[in-house]
Amino acid sequence: MPLAFLRGIPRKLLQVQPSINLRSRAFMDLKVLVSLLNDFASLSLAESWDNVGLLVEPSPPHVVSTLFLTNDLTEEVMEEALQERAGLILSYHPPIFKPLKRITWQTWKERLVIRALENRVGVYSPHTAYDAAPHGVNTWLAKALGACTTIPLHPSAAPNYPTKGCYRIEFSSCSAEAVLSRLREMPGVSLLTTVPARVDGAEQVQVSLNCTQSALLQVMALLSQSSPVYEKTEIISLQKPLLRDTGMGRLCTLGEAVAVSVLTERVKSHLGVPHVRLALGAGKTLESEVKVVALCAGSGTSILQGTEADLYLTGEMSHHDVLDAVARGITVILCEHSNSERGFLLELQQLLAVHLENKVQVIVSKRDRDPLRVV
Structure with a gap:
């Protein structure tokens, strides 16, 4: 009998496992997925200097079953994405920012592009579009403060509104x-x-x-x-109308004033970090009360500059800008650039799962981390 040899194989090895049935896995065409990501937060909200959208596109047709989220796309994170069989990497920071004059094995960013194309993985970056979005990074960062009302520091103008000139x-x-x-x-x-x-x-x-x-x-x-x-x-x-709850940075008014020390602990807990850097405003102490906070995820100098507030919360500021704020009596909390952003990915995972109707698997990198350490 031709199939007699099968009798010696344990029955459990002959059973087809549903978990490896590729036909049951959800997937989405890359172009459709990118369109939905653009709908989630319009790229028109991004700053003019930014480089957002689909940065690396495998030759079509290309389908995606796993969307991989990271704050920074490093070589270590790329390796993780390949192990997870990602079809599209959403890197909050654009790995391609300045123009690349060549694609060789010489620099790490060039190697990222090579590995993405060789393994048919797309790369998409939203960056400042997510900063401005009402359900984006800065709104998430404001949750560190507790109950408060927030408005954008620099409201965004309505996209595609034909009033320019x-x-x-x-x-x-x-x-x-x-x-x-x-x-x-x-x-x-x-x-x-x-x-x-x-x-x-x-x-x-x-x-x-x-x-x-x-x-x-x-x-x-x-x-x-x-x-x-x-x-x-x-x-x-004519000017473009400004969008409500949309724009760069946030000005937050707390429901109840709290001490600097209390607010510092709230920030550390929300970001999941053991420490932050603190510069007390002139004449202020750890027990000084804070009612109004101006914040900006990432590097906040240009967004926060000139804003009247009790406290600035951001990832990083230059030494002299911190001195200027302190001289004006404004306390400054710095938590490192990517620490002020990375925690948003877990919230983004939930938001995108709903927005994409669970048609693709959305996972968050476990190797993505801030490059700075306290030693």
Whole structure:
């Protein structure tokens, strides 16, 4: 009998294990997954200097069953991601920031790109898009303070709002039809509305229109041909509306004032670190009360600068910026750059599992860590 040799093999070894049935594993096309990640936090929220989005893309088609989260993509973390069979690495900090002139085995960042491509692993970085998002890194960091209300220090403008270089022009006229007919034919003029109005006791038409910067001179030249209209013209430079709860940094007002020492312990507990660096503001002690905190994950100097608060909380600041804050009576807590961010990954894991409807496995690196140690 051809299959007689199977009789000598233990029955349990012949059973197909469901855990290794690849057809039962959830997966997602890379392009679909990246689109969903972009929906989770729009890349338009990122700072202009940043390098965000899909940084390394394997040749299509490429499917992902495991999304691997890390704060920093080092060679050690890359090895872990490969062991976990990750299809996409989400690295909060972009491993490619400055342009690479060559891809060789000479530098560690070049080696990361080589290993990712050789093993068909994508690399995606959200960085400052997650800083600004209302459910992002800075909102997570604010939870270290206890009960508080928060607002962005630098609110983000609404993305894809077509107001850059746009102007609103408003004027009233009792004989506007001739002007309106020419305005309707002008390129760069839009949102033309007319409303009957009474101005100085006379029946007139209130006109409101938007125009581009290039069309502005043409519109004003046309209106100047009618002195009464031109003299009553108002020009408004349009700005993008600001988004609520979205932007860089956070200004936090605690429900109840607490001592510096208490707040320091809360921060250490939330971040899971044994120590932080503390600079007391001029005239302040560990028992001084804190009511208002300005914070920024990572390097907070440019975001916190000039903000009035009792305390600054960030990952790192330059020596002279700390001196400036202290001289103004502001206490500073520094917890190292990535320590102020890394803990967010565990919360992100839960958020993405829901956002992606558990269609891919989301895991957090165990080897990712701050490079600095106290010795």
